[in-house]
Amino acid sequence: MGKIEDLKVINGEGYQLTTLDKAIGLARANSVWPLPFATSCCGIEFMATMGSAYDLSRFGMERMSFSPRQADLLIVAGTISKKLGPVLKKVYEQMSEPKWVLSVGACACSGGIFDTYSVLQGIDRIIPVDVYVPGCPPRPEQIIDGVMNIHELVKNESNRRRYSDEYKHLMNNYNIEIEDGNAE
Amino acid sequence: MEMLNNEAILNLIQEAFPNDVLFHEEPYGLLTMEVTASKGHEIIHWLKNHEQLSVNYLTNIAGIHYPEDLGREFAVVYQLHSWKNLFRLRLKCYLSKDAIQIATLVDVFDGANWMERETYDFYGIEFVGHPDLRRILNEDSMDYFPMRKEYALEDATREDKDDRYFGRNNL
Numbered sequence: 001m002g003k004i005e006d007l008k009v010i011n012g013e014g015y016q017l018t019t020l021d022k023a024i025g026l027a028r029a030n031s032v033w034p035l036p037f038a039t040s041c042c043g044i045e046f047m048a049t050m051g052s053a054y055d056l057s058r059f060g061m062e063r064m065s066f067s068p069r070q071a072d073l074l075i076v077a078g079t080i081s082k083k084l085g086p087v088l089k090k091v092y093e094q095m096s097e098p099k100w101v102l103s104v105g106a107c108a109c110s111g112g113i114f115d116t117y118s119v120l121q122g123i124d125r126i127i128p129v130d131v132y133v134p135g136c137p138p139r140p141e142q143i144i145d146g147v148m149n150i151h152e153l154v155k156n157e158s159n160r161r162r163y164s165d166e167y168k169h170l171m172n173n174y175n176i177e178i179e180d181g182n183a184e
Numbered sequence: 185m186e187m188l189n190n191e192a193i194l195n196l197i198q199e200a201f202p203n204d205v206l207f208h209e210e211p212y213g214l215l216t217m218e219v220t221a222s223k224g225h226e227i228i229h230w231l232k233n234h235e236q237l238s239v240n241y242l243t244n245i246a247g248i249h250y251p252e253d254l255g256r257e258f259a260v261v262y263q264l265h266s267w268k269n270l271f272r273l274r275l276k277c278y279l280s281k282d283a284i285q286i287a288t289l290v291d292v293f294d295g296a297n298w299m300e301r302e303t304y305d306f307y308g309i310e311f312v313g314h315p316d317l318r319r320i321l322n323e324d325s326m327d328y329f330p331m332r333k334e335y336a337l338e339d340a341t342r343e344d345k346d347d348r349y350f351g352r353n354n355l
Binding site for chain 2: 118
């Protein structure tokens with residue numbers, strides 16, 4: 001406590017104390033680079049979300065990353081056919097940690113109305129999903145709500161999530177290799 | 185140049201192939217013929233190179249499955265177009281499910297390549313002599329031909345949709 005008092009004395013007004021975890025979480029949450037994997041009508045709604053009326057760039061997300069190497073958030077908006085499944089998984093695998101997945105719309109979440117032989121019945125069959133946005137298609141407000149939920153995760157999850165046993169177990173379930181956190 | 189009408193076209197074909205036009209009709213004015221499956225290639229080649237008819241464009245190839253029509257369960261349908269004479273015609277070749285092969289048209293029309301792959305993909309019709317007969321739209325690992333009329337509308341044993349979430353069982 002004495003140290004804080006000292007700081008207060010030294011710096012006066014205009015500073016904040018927090019933990020490093022929280023500060024990093026806040027910075028990450030407000031500078032997420034999304035990769036829009038948009039295949040159909042949900043993609044159009046996402047474009048509206050990006051546009052000036054709904055303006056996703058308010059949340060530090062105006063920079064779409066079309067390279068998975070630089071993206072933090074995979075936004076899957078639209079029907080994913082079984083043939084496209086391996087491509088989606090490859091894109092996810094190429095993203096570097098930490099990474100999150102937002103599944104937008106009924107098709108990405110569950111196959112939606114396409115209860116048929118050629119459509120993947122939900123992307124969570126091949127990659128782990130953090131937040132689901134229901135709707136066919138969801139309105140931009142709903143997509144923004146999903147993004148807000150992603151932000152909550154980014155702010156509050158451990159910065160070392162990728163090294164946790166739960167995370168490794170999850171990735172193992174999906175047969176996705178992750179870098180070994182113990183390797184120096 | 186005088187316009188060819190359906191009757192004149194049919195007469196020309198029947199003159200050249202007297203035994204191979206098995207049936208003909210004109211639904212909505214479109215000359216439609218059933219021809220011997222083994223002669224399909226020869227007839228289309230002849231139509232394309234015929235000086236007067238000059239059927240130079242293959243609009244489409246499609247498959248049909250008639251599961252109740254024993255001995256001729258599958259049909260390959262060729263839609264042809266003559267740009268020079270402005271007429272269209274349709275040829276149907278019937279195949280038995282036990283001998284589901286027909287000669288490829290790739291040597292006559294290059295455009296037949298992907299159309300035949302698609303017909304193979306969905307119906308399993310084998311185009312003999314096709315340079316690259318693989319699936320084109322469906323995933324490569326698929327082990328059935330989805331457009332055949334031999335599947336239940338909904339498979340009761342599937343587990344990839346949980347019925348409880350869709351109100352489809354009364355548990």
